[in-house]
Amino acid sequence: MSVTLFSDSSPRTGRAMTELLLKLEQIDTFYGQSQVHFGVSVEVPRGEIVCLLGGNASGKSTAMKVILGLHKPRAGTVSFDGKPLNGLSTAQIVRLGIASVPEARRLFGDMKVRENLLMGAFTRKDRDGVAADYERMLEMFPRVKERLNQRAGTLSGGEQQMLAMARALMSRPALVCMDEPTMGLSPLYVDKVLEMIRAINAQGVTFFMVEQNASLALQIAHRGYVLQTGRVVLEGTSAELLGNQRIRDAYLGGALAAQTAS
Numbered sequence: 001m002s003v004t005l006f007s008d009s010s011p012r013t014g015r016a017m018t019e020l021l022l023k024l025e026q027i028d029t030f031y032g033q034s035q036v037h038f039g040v041s042v043e044v045p046r047g048e049i050v051c052l053l054g055g056n057a058s059g060k061s062t063a064m065k066v067i068l069g070l071h072k073p074r075a076g077t078v079s080f081d082g083k084p085l086n087g088l089s090t091a092q093i094v095r096l097g098i099a100s101v102p103e104a105r106r107l108f109g110d111m112k113v114r115e116n117l118l119m120g121a122f123t124r125k126d127r128d129g130v131a132a133d134y135e136r137m138l139e140m141f142p143r144v145k146e147r148l149n150q151r152a153g154t155l156s157g158g159e160q161q162m163l164a165m166a167r168a169l170m171s172r173p174a175l176v177c178m179d180e181p182t183m184g185l186s187p188l189y190v191d192k193v194l195e196m197i198r199a200i201n202a203q204g205v206t207f208f209m210v211e212q213n214a215s216l217a218l219q220i221a222h223r224g225y226v227l228q229t230g231r232v233v234l235e236g237t238s239a240e241l242l243g244n245q246r247i248r249d250a251y252l253g254g255a256l257a258a259q260t261a262s
């Protein structure tokens with residue numbers, strides 16, 4: 001990628017940097033009476049791509065909602081850059097430097113591509129900085145630039161994912177959380193999205209990525225966690241996980257549940 005991200009200033013948090021950017025500690029989450037997370041702990045070191053793997057209904061998207069303050073855990077702590085996020089609103093959390101690319105992208109389908117992109121900067125007041133980042137995003141995502149006046153709902157799946165990523169970067173995040181970034185995309189766009197994540201990460205943005213497709217996620221992630229019915233059952237570097245028989249079995253036919261049940 002030829003474009004330099006955010007070269008004109010350091011992350012907006014302006015505080016001393018900690019090595020662990022995001023930390024989930026002993027999270028218990030419920031929807032009503034039904035428990036989704038059982039003591040989930042995850043650590044995301046600054047500068048890395050960390051993936052949370054797991055099958056359907058294992059609690060991956062809920063973990064994203066917990067980080068973004070969209071769903072409150074009943075127990076446990078989420079900390080960002082050493083600071084607990086308990087009690088903060090989603091807008092406050094975004095202001096601290098966390099952006100999200102939610103499942104199915106959640107673009108405003110009836111609004112123009114341009115308006116969707118600018119929406120990503122809703123917490124920012126530095127107009128000049130926003131304008132500069134807007135131009136930077138257009139350089140980085142040429143497909144988005146070509147379609148600025150089109151309604152977002154008319155973009156292809158891959159184009160929507162690019163727009164959603166560009167929108168997330170408009171908040172100038174230190175951490176981007178992505179829910180199933182490659183789901184439903186054509187092979188060409190799967191490669192493009194993974195390449196963009198890697199390129200943006202290489203410029204210092206940390207990623208927390210939720211994925212069902214372990215083989216894809218582990219291609220670019222530094223480390224991963226495997227969630228099974230709300231519990232972390234495996235964790236390690238990508239190389240460790242790729243060499244793990246249980247993960248291999250999971251790729252080859254969903255045998256993870258049987259293997260890890262205890």
Ligand SMILES: Nc1ncnc2c1ncn2[C@@H]1O[C@H](COP(=O)(O)OP(=O)(O)OP(=O)(O)O)[C@@H](O)[C@H]1O
Nearest residue numbers: 031032036054055056057058059060061062063212
């Ligand atoms: N708003 C909600 N109200 C009640 N239950 C919910 C709600 N959202 C999710 N759940 C339940 O919580 C569990 C975990 O859901 P979650 O969406 O976190 O799973 P997931 O790992 O992201 O699954 P998928 O791979 O299918 O996206 C599921 O059993 C789901 O039915």
Ligand SMILES: [Mg+2]
Nearest residue numbers: 060061062103
């Ligand atoms: Mg999900």
